[in-house]
Amino acid sequence: MAGTDIPDAAGTPLDAGSSEPLHLQLRGHLRAQILNHSLPPGTALPSEAQLQVRYGVSRSVVRQALGALADEGLIERGRGRGSTVAPRQEHHRLVHRTTGLSAQIAGTGANVGTEVLSLTVQDADASTAVLGTPQVLALERLRTADGVPIAVIHTWLPTPTFAELAAEDLHDASLHAVLGEKFGVQITSGKRQIRAVPGDRDLLRLLQLEASSPVLLLEGTSFDQDGRPVEVFSTWHHPDHVVFDIDIQREPSPSAPTGSLPVSQGSSPVSPADPAPDAMADRARRLGTELLRFANQLSDSGS
Structure with a gap:
Protein backbone atom coordinates (compact mmCIF):
# COMPACT_ATOMS: atom_id res chain seq x y z
CA MET A 1 0.00 0.00 0.00
CA ALA A 2 1.39 3.40 -0.94
CA GLY A 3 2.25 5.76 1.86
CA THR A 4 0.13 8.77 2.66
CA ASP A 5 1.48 12.31 2.49
CA ILE A 6 1.99 13.62 5.99
CA PRO A 7 0.74 17.12 6.68
CA ASP A 8 3.52 19.31 8.06
CA ALA A 9 1.72 20.28 11.27
CA ALA A 10 4.78 21.83 12.88
CA GLY A 11 5.65 23.89 9.82
CA THR A 12 9.41 23.41 10.49
CA PRO A 13 11.88 20.60 9.71
CA LEU A 14 13.68 18.57 12.35
CA ASP A 15 16.35 20.54 14.19
CA ALA A 16 19.76 18.86 13.91
CA GLY A 17 21.19 21.35 16.40
CA SER A 18 18.67 20.57 19.12
CA SER A 19 19.64 18.73 22.29
CA GLU A 20 16.71 16.39 21.60
CA PRO A 21 17.79 13.39 19.48
CA LEU A 22 16.46 13.33 15.93
CA HIS A 23 14.60 10.06 16.42
CA LEU A 24 12.66 11.59 19.33
CA GLN A 25 11.87 14.68 17.26
CA LEU A 26 10.56 12.52 14.42
CA ARG A 27 8.61 10.31 16.80
CA GLY A 28 7.05 13.40 18.42
CA HIS A 29 6.18 14.90 15.04
CA LEU A 30 4.41 11.75 13.85
CA ARG A 31 2.87 11.06 17.26
CA ALA A 32 1.23 14.50 17.41
CA GLN A 33 -0.39 13.99 14.01
CA ILE A 34 -1.69 10.56 15.00
CA LEU A 35 -3.18 11.86 18.24
CA ASN A 36 -4.81 14.91 16.65
CA HIS A 37 -6.26 12.69 13.89
CA SER A 38 -4.37 14.38 11.05
CA LEU A 39 -3.33 10.76 10.50
CA PRO A 40 -6.48 8.78 11.35
CA PRO A 41 -6.53 5.04 12.16
CA GLY A 42 -5.76 2.86 9.17
CA THR A 43 -3.64 5.49 7.42
CA ALA A 44 -0.57 4.04 5.71
CA LEU A 45 2.59 5.90 6.65
CA PRO A 46 5.24 6.67 4.01
CA SER A 47 7.95 4.08 3.60
CA GLU A 48 11.16 4.31 5.61
CA ALA A 49 12.96 5.58 2.51
CA GLN A 50 10.33 8.26 1.96
CA LEU A 51 10.55 9.39 5.58
CA GLN A 52 14.35 9.58 5.24
CA VAL A 53 14.04 11.93 2.29
CA ARG A 54 11.19 13.95 3.78
CA TYR A 55 13.00 14.67 7.05
CA GLY A 56 16.61 14.44 5.90
CA VAL A 57 17.59 11.76 8.42
CA SER A 58 19.21 8.33 8.34
CA ARG A 59 17.34 5.06 8.16
CA SER A 60 18.34 4.23 11.75
CA VAL A 61 16.65 7.45 12.95
CA VAL A 62 13.46 6.52 11.10
CA ARG A 63 13.50 2.97 12.45
CA GLN A 64 14.01 4.16 16.02
CA ALA A 65 11.09 6.60 15.71
CA LEU A 66 8.77 4.03 14.19
CA GLY A 67 9.81 1.42 16.74
CA ALA A 68 8.91 3.81 19.58
CA LEU A 69 5.51 4.51 18.03
CA ALA A 70 4.89 0.77 17.65
CA ASP A 71 5.85 0.20 21.29
CA GLU A 72 3.21 2.76 22.27
CA GLY A 73 0.62 0.94 20.19
CA LEU A 74 0.14 3.97 17.93
CA ILE A 75 1.22 2.23 14.73
CA GLU A 76 1.29 -1.33 13.43
CA ARG A 77 4.31 -2.54 11.50
CA GLY A 78 4.44 -5.54 9.19
CA ARG A 79 7.18 -6.99 7.04
CA GLY A 80 6.51 -6.12 3.42
CA ARG A 81 3.47 -3.96 4.12
CA GLY A 82 4.92 -0.91 5.83
CA SER A 83 3.44 0.88 8.84
CA THR A 84 -0.15 1.94 9.42
CA VAL A 85 -1.80 3.98 12.15
CA ALA A 86 -3.27 1.57 14.68
CA PRO A 87 -6.92 1.58 15.79
CA ARG A 88 -7.44 3.93 18.71
CA GLN A 89 -7.78 2.34 22.15
CA GLU A 90 -10.50 4.77 23.18
CA ILE A 248 -27.73 16.60 21.45
CA GLN A 249 -31.46 17.24 21.70
CA ARG A 250 -33.63 19.86 20.07
CA GLU A 251 -34.24 23.00 22.10
CA PRO A 252 -37.69 23.49 23.70
CA SER A 253 -40.41 24.79 21.42
CA PRO A 254 -40.96 28.57 21.58
CA SER A 255 -44.54 27.77 22.61
CA ALA A 256 -43.35 26.20 25.87
CA PRO A 257 -44.15 28.25 29.00
CA THR A 258 -41.47 30.75 29.93
CA GLY A 259 -38.92 29.35 32.37
CA SER A 260 -39.94 25.73 31.84
CA LEU A 261 -37.91 22.97 30.25
CA PRO A 262 -39.12 19.53 29.13
CA VAL A 263 -38.41 16.78 31.63
CA SER A 264 -38.16 13.15 30.56
CA GLN A 265 -40.12 10.61 32.57
CA GLY A 266 -38.15 9.53 35.60
CA SER A 267 -35.58 12.32 35.30
CA SER A 268 -34.97 15.31 37.51
CA PRO A 269 -35.90 18.84 36.46
CA VAL A 270 -33.12 20.74 34.71
CA SER A 271 -32.06 23.93 36.39
CA PRO A 272 -32.26 27.03 34.18
CA ALA A 273 -28.65 27.63 35.19
Missing part, protein backbone atom coordinates in the same frame (compact mmCIF):
# COMPACT_ATOMS: atom_id res chain seq x y z
CA HIS A 91 -13.17 4.57 25.84
CA HIS A 92 -16.20 6.81 25.43
CA ARG A 93 -17.82 8.65 28.32
CA LEU A 94 -21.29 10.19 28.06
CA VAL A 95 -20.74 13.25 30.21
CA HIS A 96 -24.41 14.28 30.20
CA ARG A 97 -25.40 11.09 32.05
CA THR A 98 -25.24 10.58 35.80
CA THR A 99 -23.72 7.11 35.51
CA GLY A 100 -20.03 7.20 36.37
CA LEU A 101 -17.01 6.31 34.29
CA SER A 102 -16.71 2.82 35.79
CA ALA A 103 -20.25 1.76 34.91
CA GLN A 104 -20.12 3.23 31.41
CA ILE A 105 -16.86 1.56 30.45
CA ALA A 106 -17.77 -1.74 32.08
CA GLY A 107 -20.92 -1.69 29.94
CA THR A 108 -18.74 -1.93 26.81
CA GLY A 109 -17.11 -5.15 28.00
CA ALA A 110 -13.81 -3.64 29.13
CA ASN A 111 -12.21 -4.93 32.32
CA VAL A 112 -12.42 -1.95 34.70
CA GLY A 113 -10.13 -1.75 37.72
CA THR A 114 -10.12 0.73 40.62
CA GLU A 115 -7.27 1.31 43.06
CA VAL A 116 -7.97 3.42 46.16
CA LEU A 117 -4.99 5.74 46.61
CA SER A 118 -6.21 7.40 49.81
CA LEU A 119 -9.32 7.87 51.96
CA THR A 120 -9.09 10.57 54.64
CA VAL A 121 -11.21 13.06 56.57
CA GLN A 122 -10.49 16.72 55.80
CA ASP A 123 -11.86 20.10 56.77
CA ALA A 124 -14.27 21.49 54.19
CA ASP A 125 -13.10 24.45 52.11
CA ALA A 126 -14.64 26.76 49.52
CA SER A 127 -14.66 24.04 46.84
CA THR A 128 -16.59 21.59 49.05
CA ALA A 129 -18.78 24.04 50.98
CA VAL A 130 -21.76 23.01 48.84
CA LEU A 131 -21.81 19.69 50.74
CA GLY A 132 -22.89 21.58 53.86
CA THR A 133 -20.66 19.81 56.42
CA PRO A 134 -17.64 21.13 58.34
CA GLN A 135 -15.64 18.04 57.39
CA VAL A 136 -15.60 15.91 54.25
CA LEU A 137 -14.41 12.46 53.31
CA ALA A 138 -11.66 12.85 50.69
CA LEU A 139 -11.23 9.93 48.32
CA GLU A 140 -8.52 9.49 45.67
CA ARG A 141 -8.66 6.65 43.13
CA LEU A 142 -6.88 5.42 40.02
CA ARG A 143 -9.07 3.83 37.37
CA THR A 144 -7.85 1.45 34.68
CA ALA A 145 -9.46 -0.19 31.66
CA ASP A 146 -7.99 -3.48 30.49
CA GLY A 147 -4.98 -2.73 32.66
CA VAL A 148 -4.30 0.73 31.17
CA PRO A 149 -4.55 3.81 33.45
CA ILE A 150 -7.30 6.09 32.13
CA ALA A 151 -8.33 8.39 34.99
CA VAL A 152 -7.36 9.77 38.39
CA ILE A 153 -10.42 10.65 40.47
CA HIS A 154 -10.65 12.91 43.52
CA THR A 155 -14.03 12.83 45.26
CA TRP A 156 -15.29 14.64 48.36
CA LEU A 157 -18.30 13.31 50.29
CA PRO A 158 -20.17 14.80 53.27
CA THR A 159 -19.54 13.43 56.74
CA PRO A 160 -20.98 11.91 58.82
CA THR A 161 -23.35 10.68 56.08
CA PHE A 162 -20.68 8.44 54.54
CA ALA A 163 -18.40 8.00 57.55
CA GLU A 164 -18.75 4.20 57.31
CA LEU A 165 -17.39 4.09 53.77
CA ALA A 166 -14.21 1.98 53.69
CA ALA A 167 -11.45 1.68 51.11
CA GLU A 168 -12.11 -2.03 50.66
CA ASP A 169 -15.69 -1.20 49.61
CA LEU A 170 -14.31 0.59 46.54
CA HIS A 171 -11.65 -1.81 45.31
CA ASP A 172 -12.53 -2.51 41.65
CA ALA A 173 -16.00 -1.09 42.35
CA SER A 174 -18.17 1.83 41.27
CA LEU A 175 -18.57 4.54 43.93
CA HIS A 176 -22.12 5.29 42.81
CA ALA A 177 -23.03 1.61 43.04
CA VAL A 178 -21.59 1.40 46.55
CA LEU A 179 -23.47 4.54 47.64
CA GLY A 180 -26.69 2.95 46.43
CA GLU A 181 -26.12 -0.48 47.92
CA LYS A 182 -24.62 0.56 51.26
CA PHE A 183 -26.31 3.90 51.95
CA GLY A 184 -29.45 3.90 49.78
CA VAL A 185 -28.27 7.02 47.92
CA GLN A 186 -29.00 7.31 44.21
CA ILE A 187 -27.26 9.92 42.03
CA THR A 188 -30.01 11.48 39.90
CA SER A 189 -28.67 14.85 38.73
CA GLY A 190 -25.61 17.06 38.69
CA LYS A 191 -23.55 19.79 37.10
CA ARG A 192 -20.43 19.19 35.01
CA GLN A 193 -17.56 21.23 33.53
CA ILE A 194 -14.89 20.12 31.07
CA ARG A 195 -11.52 21.73 30.41
CA ALA A 196 -7.98 20.94 29.25
CA VAL A 197 -5.39 21.45 32.00
CA PRO A 198 -1.69 20.74 32.59
CA GLY A 199 -0.89 17.60 34.54
CA ASP A 200 1.44 17.77 37.52
CA ARG A 201 4.25 15.27 38.04
CA ASP A 202 2.29 12.86 40.26
CA LEU A 203 -0.74 12.90 37.99
CA LEU A 204 1.33 12.26 34.86
CA ARG A 205 3.12 9.42 36.61
CA LEU A 206 -0.17 7.74 37.54
CA LEU A 207 -1.55 8.10 34.01
CA GLN A 208 1.79 7.10 32.45
CA LEU A 209 2.00 10.30 30.45
CA GLU A 210 5.04 12.26 29.36
CA ALA A 211 6.14 15.48 31.05
CA SER A 212 4.10 18.55 30.05
CA SER A 213 1.21 16.47 28.71
CA PRO A 214 -2.22 18.10 28.99
CA VAL A 215 -5.08 16.10 30.47
CA LEU A 216 -8.87 16.33 30.27
CA LEU A 217 -10.46 17.47 33.52
CA LEU A 218 -14.12 16.79 34.30
CA GLU A 219 -15.38 18.56 37.44
CA GLY A 220 -18.80 18.55 39.00
CA THR A 221 -21.27 18.22 41.82
CA SER A 222 -23.80 15.38 42.04
CA PHE A 223 -27.19 15.37 43.77
CA ASP A 224 -29.26 12.51 45.18
CA GLN A 225 -32.92 11.60 44.69
CA ASP A 226 -33.93 14.27 47.21
CA GLY A 227 -31.91 17.01 45.55
CA ARG A 228 -29.18 17.01 48.22
CA PRO A 229 -25.52 17.44 47.15
CA VAL A 230 -23.69 14.19 47.87
CA GLU A 231 -20.37 14.52 46.05
CA VAL A 232 -17.94 17.01 44.60
CA PHE A 233 -15.42 15.49 42.22
CA SER A 234 -12.52 16.20 39.88
CA THR A 235 -11.52 13.53 37.37
CA TRP A 236 -8.39 13.82 35.23
CA HIS A 237 -8.68 11.64 32.12
CA HIS A 238 -5.92 10.28 29.90
CA PRO A 239 -6.30 12.35 26.69
CA ASP A 240 -5.39 9.45 24.41
CA HIS A 241 -7.72 6.86 25.91
CA VAL A 242 -10.91 8.68 26.92
CA VAL A 243 -13.33 10.51 24.62
CA PHE A 244 -16.21 12.65 25.88
CA ASP A 245 -19.50 12.13 24.04
CA ILE A 246 -22.59 14.34 24.32
CA ASP A 247 -26.07 13.55 23.00
CA ASP A 274 -27.54 24.31 33.69
CA PRO A 275 -25.96 24.53 30.20
CA ALA A 276 -28.31 23.89 27.28
CA PRO A 277 -27.46 20.92 25.03
CA ASP A 278 -26.24 23.23 22.24
CA ALA A 279 -23.99 25.06 24.67
CA MET A 280 -22.55 21.74 25.88
CA ALA A 281 -21.97 20.66 22.29
CA ASP A 282 -20.18 23.91 21.53
CA ARG A 283 -17.99 23.41 24.62
CA ALA A 284 -17.15 19.88 23.47
CA ARG A 285 -16.20 21.11 19.99
CA ARG A 286 -13.98 23.82 21.42
CA LEU A 287 -12.34 21.37 23.82
CA GLY A 288 -10.44 19.52 21.11
CA THR A 289 -9.10 22.77 19.64
CA GLU A 290 -8.18 24.05 23.11
CA LEU A 291 -6.35 20.84 23.98
CA LEU A 292 -4.23 20.91 20.81
CA ARG A 293 -3.41 24.60 21.30
CA PHE A 294 -2.47 23.93 24.90
CA ALA A 295 -0.25 20.99 23.96
CA ASN A 296 1.57 23.15 21.39
CA GLN A 297 2.12 25.88 23.98
CA LEU A 298 3.59 23.36 26.43
CA SER A 299 5.82 21.93 23.71
CA ASP A 300 7.05 25.40 22.73
CA SER A 301 7.75 26.38 26.33
CA GLY A 302 9.74 23.20 26.93
CA SER A 303 11.87 23.46 23.80
Whole structure:
Protein backbone atom coordinates (compact mmCIF):
# COMPACT_ATOMS: atom_id res chain seq x y z
CA MET A 1 0.00 0.00 0.00
CA ALA A 2 1.39 3.40 -0.94
CA GLY A 3 2.25 5.76 1.86
CA THR A 4 0.13 8.77 2.66
CA ASP A 5 1.48 12.31 2.49
CA ILE A 6 1.99 13.62 5.99
CA PRO A 7 0.74 17.12 6.68
CA ASP A 8 3.52 19.31 8.06
CA ALA A 9 1.72 20.28 11.27
CA ALA A 10 4.78 21.83 12.88
CA GLY A 11 5.65 23.89 9.82
CA THR A 12 9.41 23.41 10.49
CA PRO A 13 11.88 20.60 9.71
CA LEU A 14 13.68 18.57 12.35
CA ASP A 15 16.35 20.54 14.19
CA ALA A 16 19.76 18.86 13.91
CA GLY A 17 21.19 21.35 16.40
CA SER A 18 18.67 20.57 19.12
CA SER A 19 19.64 18.73 22.29
CA GLU A 20 16.71 16.39 21.60
CA PRO A 21 17.79 13.39 19.48
CA LEU A 22 16.46 13.33 15.93
CA HIS A 23 14.60 10.06 16.42
CA LEU A 24 12.66 11.59 19.33
CA GLN A 25 11.87 14.68 17.26
CA LEU A 26 10.56 12.52 14.42
CA ARG A 27 8.61 10.31 16.80
CA GLY A 28 7.05 13.40 18.42
CA HIS A 29 6.18 14.90 15.04
CA LEU A 30 4.41 11.75 13.85
CA ARG A 31 2.87 11.06 17.26
CA ALA A 32 1.23 14.50 17.41
CA GLN A 33 -0.39 13.99 14.01
CA ILE A 34 -1.69 10.56 15.00
CA LEU A 35 -3.18 11.86 18.24
CA ASN A 36 -4.81 14.91 16.65
CA HIS A 37 -6.26 12.69 13.89
CA SER A 38 -4.37 14.38 11.05
CA LEU A 39 -3.33 10.76 10.50
CA PRO A 40 -6.48 8.78 11.35
CA PRO A 41 -6.53 5.04 12.16
CA GLY A 42 -5.76 2.86 9.17
CA THR A 43 -3.64 5.49 7.42
CA ALA A 44 -0.57 4.04 5.71
CA LEU A 45 2.59 5.90 6.65
CA PRO A 46 5.24 6.67 4.01
CA SER A 47 7.95 4.08 3.60
CA GLU A 48 11.16 4.31 5.61
CA ALA A 49 12.96 5.58 2.51
CA GLN A 50 10.33 8.26 1.96
CA LEU A 51 10.55 9.39 5.58
CA GLN A 52 14.35 9.58 5.24
CA VAL A 53 14.04 11.93 2.29
CA ARG A 54 11.19 13.95 3.78
CA TYR A 55 13.00 14.67 7.05
CA GLY A 56 16.61 14.44 5.90
CA VAL A 57 17.59 11.76 8.42
CA SER A 58 19.21 8.33 8.34
CA ARG A 59 17.34 5.06 8.16
CA SER A 60 18.34 4.23 11.75
CA VAL A 61 16.65 7.45 12.95
CA VAL A 62 13.46 6.52 11.10
CA ARG A 63 13.50 2.97 12.45
CA GLN A 64 14.01 4.16 16.02
CA ALA A 65 11.09 6.60 15.71
CA LEU A 66 8.77 4.03 14.19
CA GLY A 67 9.81 1.42 16.74
CA ALA A 68 8.91 3.81 19.58
CA LEU A 69 5.51 4.51 18.03
CA ALA A 70 4.89 0.77 17.65
CA ASP A 71 5.85 0.20 21.29
CA GLU A 72 3.21 2.76 22.27
CA GLY A 73 0.62 0.94 20.19
CA LEU A 74 0.14 3.97 17.93
CA ILE A 75 1.22 2.23 14.73
CA GLU A 76 1.29 -1.33 13.43
CA ARG A 77 4.31 -2.54 11.50
CA GLY A 78 4.44 -5.54 9.19
CA ARG A 79 7.18 -6.99 7.04
CA GLY A 80 6.51 -6.12 3.42
CA ARG A 81 3.47 -3.96 4.12
CA GLY A 82 4.92 -0.91 5.83
CA SER A 83 3.44 0.88 8.84
CA THR A 84 -0.15 1.94 9.42
CA VAL A 85 -1.80 3.98 12.15
CA ALA A 86 -3.27 1.57 14.68
CA PRO A 87 -6.92 1.58 15.79
CA ARG A 88 -7.44 3.93 18.71
CA GLN A 89 -7.78 2.34 22.15
CA GLU A 90 -10.50 4.77 23.18
CA HIS A 91 -13.17 4.57 25.84
CA HIS A 92 -16.20 6.81 25.43
CA ARG A 93 -17.82 8.65 28.32
CA LEU A 94 -21.29 10.19 28.06
CA VAL A 95 -20.74 13.25 30.21
CA HIS A 96 -24.41 14.28 30.20
CA ARG A 97 -25.40 11.09 32.05
CA THR A 98 -25.24 10.58 35.80
CA THR A 99 -23.72 7.11 35.51
CA GLY A 100 -20.03 7.20 36.37
CA LEU A 101 -17.01 6.31 34.29
CA SER A 102 -16.71 2.82 35.79
CA ALA A 103 -20.25 1.76 34.91
CA GLN A 104 -20.12 3.23 31.41
CA ILE A 105 -16.86 1.56 30.45
CA ALA A 106 -17.77 -1.74 32.08
CA GLY A 107 -20.92 -1.69 29.94
CA THR A 108 -18.74 -1.93 26.81
CA GLY A 109 -17.11 -5.15 28.00
CA ALA A 110 -13.81 -3.64 29.13
CA ASN A 111 -12.21 -4.93 32.32
CA VAL A 112 -12.42 -1.95 34.70
CA GLY A 113 -10.13 -1.75 37.72
CA THR A 114 -10.12 0.73 40.62
CA GLU A 115 -7.27 1.31 43.06
CA VAL A 116 -7.97 3.42 46.16
CA LEU A 117 -4.99 5.74 46.61
CA SER A 118 -6.21 7.40 49.81
CA LEU A 119 -9.32 7.87 51.96
CA THR A 120 -9.09 10.57 54.64
CA VAL A 121 -11.21 13.06 56.57
CA GLN A 122 -10.49 16.72 55.80
CA ASP A 123 -11.86 20.10 56.77
CA ALA A 124 -14.27 21.49 54.19
CA ASP A 125 -13.10 24.45 52.11
CA ALA A 126 -14.64 26.76 49.52
CA SER A 127 -14.66 24.04 46.84
CA THR A 128 -16.59 21.59 49.05
CA ALA A 129 -18.78 24.04 50.98
CA VAL A 130 -21.76 23.01 48.84
CA LEU A 131 -21.81 19.69 50.74
CA GLY A 132 -22.89 21.58 53.86
CA THR A 133 -20.66 19.81 56.42
CA PRO A 134 -17.64 21.13 58.34
CA GLN A 135 -15.64 18.04 57.39
CA VAL A 136 -15.60 15.91 54.25
CA LEU A 137 -14.41 12.46 53.31
CA ALA A 138 -11.66 12.85 50.69
CA LEU A 139 -11.23 9.93 48.32
CA GLU A 140 -8.52 9.49 45.67
CA ARG A 141 -8.66 6.65 43.13
CA LEU A 142 -6.88 5.42 40.02
CA ARG A 143 -9.07 3.83 37.37
CA THR A 144 -7.85 1.45 34.68
CA ALA A 145 -9.46 -0.19 31.66
CA ASP A 146 -7.99 -3.48 30.49
CA GLY A 147 -4.98 -2.73 32.66
CA VAL A 148 -4.30 0.73 31.17
CA PRO A 149 -4.55 3.81 33.45
CA ILE A 150 -7.30 6.09 32.13
CA ALA A 151 -8.33 8.39 34.99
CA VAL A 152 -7.36 9.77 38.39
CA ILE A 153 -10.42 10.65 40.47
CA HIS A 154 -10.65 12.91 43.52
CA THR A 155 -14.03 12.83 45.26
CA TRP A 156 -15.29 14.64 48.36
CA LEU A 157 -18.30 13.31 50.29
CA PRO A 158 -20.17 14.80 53.27
CA THR A 159 -19.54 13.43 56.74
CA PRO A 160 -20.98 11.91 58.82
CA THR A 161 -23.35 10.68 56.08
CA PHE A 162 -20.68 8.44 54.54
CA ALA A 163 -18.40 8.00 57.55
CA GLU A 164 -18.75 4.20 57.31
CA LEU A 165 -17.39 4.09 53.77
CA ALA A 166 -14.21 1.98 53.69
CA ALA A 167 -11.45 1.68 51.11
CA GLU A 168 -12.11 -2.03 50.66
CA ASP A 169 -15.69 -1.20 49.61
CA LEU A 170 -14.31 0.59 46.54
CA HIS A 171 -11.65 -1.81 45.31
CA ASP A 172 -12.53 -2.51 41.65
CA ALA A 173 -16.00 -1.09 42.35
CA SER A 174 -18.17 1.83 41.27
CA LEU A 175 -18.57 4.54 43.93
CA HIS A 176 -22.12 5.29 42.81
CA ALA A 177 -23.03 1.61 43.04
CA VAL A 178 -21.59 1.40 46.55
CA LEU A 179 -23.47 4.54 47.64
CA GLY A 180 -26.69 2.95 46.43
CA GLU A 181 -26.12 -0.48 47.92
CA LYS A 182 -24.62 0.56 51.26
CA PHE A 183 -26.31 3.90 51.95
CA GLY A 184 -29.45 3.90 49.78
CA VAL A 185 -28.27 7.02 47.92
CA GLN A 186 -29.00 7.31 44.21
CA ILE A 187 -27.26 9.92 42.03
CA THR A 188 -30.01 11.48 39.90
CA SER A 189 -28.67 14.85 38.73
CA GLY A 190 -25.61 17.06 38.69
CA LYS A 191 -23.55 19.79 37.10
CA ARG A 192 -20.43 19.19 35.01
CA GLN A 193 -17.56 21.23 33.53
CA ILE A 194 -14.89 20.12 31.07
CA ARG A 195 -11.52 21.73 30.41
CA ALA A 196 -7.98 20.94 29.25
CA VAL A 197 -5.39 21.45 32.00
CA PRO A 198 -1.69 20.74 32.59
CA GLY A 199 -0.89 17.60 34.54
CA ASP A 200 1.44 17.77 37.52
CA ARG A 201 4.25 15.27 38.04
CA ASP A 202 2.29 12.86 40.26
CA LEU A 203 -0.74 12.90 37.99
CA LEU A 204 1.33 12.26 34.86
CA ARG A 205 3.12 9.42 36.61
CA LEU A 206 -0.17 7.74 37.54
CA LEU A 207 -1.55 8.10 34.01
CA GLN A 208 1.79 7.10 32.45
CA LEU A 209 2.00 10.30 30.45
CA GLU A 210 5.04 12.26 29.36
CA ALA A 211 6.14 15.48 31.05
CA SER A 212 4.10 18.55 30.05
CA SER A 213 1.21 16.47 28.71
CA PRO A 214 -2.22 18.10 28.99
CA VAL A 215 -5.08 16.10 30.47
CA LEU A 216 -8.87 16.33 30.27
CA LEU A 217 -10.46 17.47 33.52
CA LEU A 218 -14.12 16.79 34.30
CA GLU A 219 -15.38 18.56 37.44
CA GLY A 220 -18.80 18.55 39.00
CA THR A 221 -21.27 18.22 41.82
CA SER A 222 -23.80 15.38 42.04
CA PHE A 223 -27.19 15.37 43.77
CA ASP A 224 -29.26 12.51 45.18
CA GLN A 225 -32.92 11.60 44.69
CA ASP A 226 -33.93 14.27 47.21
CA GLY A 227 -31.91 17.01 45.55
CA ARG A 228 -29.18 17.01 48.22
CA PRO A 229 -25.52 17.44 47.15
CA VAL A 230 -23.69 14.19 47.87
CA GLU A 231 -20.37 14.52 46.05
CA VAL A 232 -17.94 17.01 44.60
CA PHE A 233 -15.42 15.49 42.22
CA SER A 234 -12.52 16.20 39.88
CA THR A 235 -11.52 13.53 37.37
CA TRP A 236 -8.39 13.82 35.23
CA HIS A 237 -8.68 11.64 32.12
CA HIS A 238 -5.92 10.28 29.90
CA PRO A 239 -6.30 12.35 26.69
CA ASP A 240 -5.39 9.45 24.41
CA HIS A 241 -7.72 6.86 25.91
CA VAL A 242 -10.91 8.68 26.92
CA VAL A 243 -13.33 10.51 24.62
CA PHE A 244 -16.21 12.65 25.88
CA ASP A 245 -19.50 12.13 24.04
CA ILE A 246 -22.59 14.34 24.32
CA ASP A 247 -26.07 13.55 23.00
CA ILE A 248 -27.73 16.60 21.45
CA GLN A 249 -31.46 17.24 21.70
CA ARG A 250 -33.63 19.86 20.07
CA GLU A 251 -34.24 23.00 22.10
CA PRO A 252 -37.69 23.49 23.70
CA SER A 253 -40.41 24.79 21.42
CA PRO A 254 -40.96 28.57 21.58
CA SER A 255 -44.54 27.77 22.61
CA ALA A 256 -43.35 26.20 25.87
CA PRO A 257 -44.15 28.25 29.00
CA THR A 258 -41.47 30.75 29.93
CA GLY A 259 -38.92 29.35 32.37
CA SER A 260 -39.94 25.73 31.84
CA LEU A 261 -37.91 22.97 30.25
CA PRO A 262 -39.12 19.53 29.13
CA VAL A 263 -38.41 16.78 31.63
CA SER A 264 -38.16 13.15 30.56
CA GLN A 265 -40.12 10.61 32.57
CA GLY A 266 -38.15 9.53 35.60
CA SER A 267 -35.58 12.32 35.30
CA SER A 268 -34.97 15.31 37.51
CA PRO A 269 -35.90 18.84 36.46
CA VAL A 270 -33.12 20.74 34.71
CA SER A 271 -32.06 23.93 36.39
CA PRO A 272 -32.26 27.03 34.18
CA ALA A 273 -28.65 27.63 35.19
CA ASP A 274 -27.54 24.31 33.69
CA PRO A 275 -25.96 24.53 30.20
CA ALA A 276 -28.31 23.89 27.28
CA PRO A 277 -27.46 20.92 25.03
CA ASP A 278 -26.24 23.23 22.24
CA ALA A 279 -23.99 25.06 24.67
CA MET A 280 -22.55 21.74 25.88
CA ALA A 281 -21.97 20.66 22.29
CA ASP A 282 -20.18 23.91 21.53
CA ARG A 283 -17.99 23.41 24.62
CA ALA A 284 -17.15 19.88 23.47
CA ARG A 285 -16.20 21.11 19.99
CA ARG A 286 -13.98 23.82 21.42
CA LEU A 287 -12.34 21.37 23.82
CA GLY A 288 -10.44 19.52 21.11
CA THR A 289 -9.10 22.77 19.64
CA GLU A 290 -8.18 24.05 23.11
CA LEU A 291 -6.35 20.84 23.98
CA LEU A 292 -4.23 20.91 20.81
CA ARG A 293 -3.41 24.60 21.30
CA PHE A 294 -2.47 23.93 24.90
CA ALA A 295 -0.25 20.99 23.96
CA ASN A 296 1.57 23.15 21.39
CA GLN A 297 2.12 25.88 23.98
CA LEU A 298 3.59 23.36 26.43
CA SER A 299 5.82 21.93 23.71
CA ASP A 300 7.05 25.40 22.73
CA SER A 301 7.75 26.38 26.33
CA GLY A 302 9.74 23.20 26.93
CA SER A 303 11.87 23.46 23.80
